[in-house]
Amino acid sequence: MGRTVALRLVAVVPLLLISTAFAFALLQLSDVEAAEVRLGPNATDEQYEIVRDELGVNRSPMIQYVDWVGDAVRGDFGTSWVNNAAIGEQLRARLPVTLSLAAGALVIALALGVAGWWWWSKH
Numbered sequence: 001m002g003r004t005v006a007l008r009l010v011a012v013v014p015l016l017l018i019s020t021a022f023a024f025a026l027l028q029l030s031d032v033e034a035a036e037v038r039l040g041p042n043a044t045d046e047q048y049e050i051v052r053d054e055l056g057v058n059r060s061p062m063i064q065y066v067d068w069v070g071d072a073v074r075g076d077f078g079t080s081w082v083n084n085a086a087i088g089e090q091l092r093a094r095l096p097v098t099l100s101l102a103a104g105a106l107v108i109a110l111a112l113g114v115a116g117w118w119w120w121s122k123h
Contacts, residue, residue: 020065034081035047035057077091
């Protein structure tokens with residue numbers, strides 16, 4: 001059993017890389033311009049370039065992806081384009097509510113699963 005768990009944990013690494021690469025590629029393909037979201041449509045070209053340099057979106061997509069994954073592994077999820085707040089802090093603030101909803105869903109799923117198992121075992 002320990003070997004199975006270890007193999008499953010090792011299989012998580014490529015899955016995470018594939019899913020993050022897919023999410024990053026979708027973001028790259030979108031028409032959303034980070035500098036325009038932050039500054040609005042009335043900024044000058046020079047202001048847009050400064051913000052693009054700050055955000056690092058002028059670099060190659062591969063370098064952006066490697067930096068993005070590296071920062072996420074270290075727990076640095078960056079800064080929101082919209083409100084300029086740290087995303088990690090926003091996640092931590094919302095984590096208790098998320099965990100309570102997940103715990104409630106788990107209790108309901110377990111109750112229904114056990115009830116279903118009991119019902120099917122009797123019939």
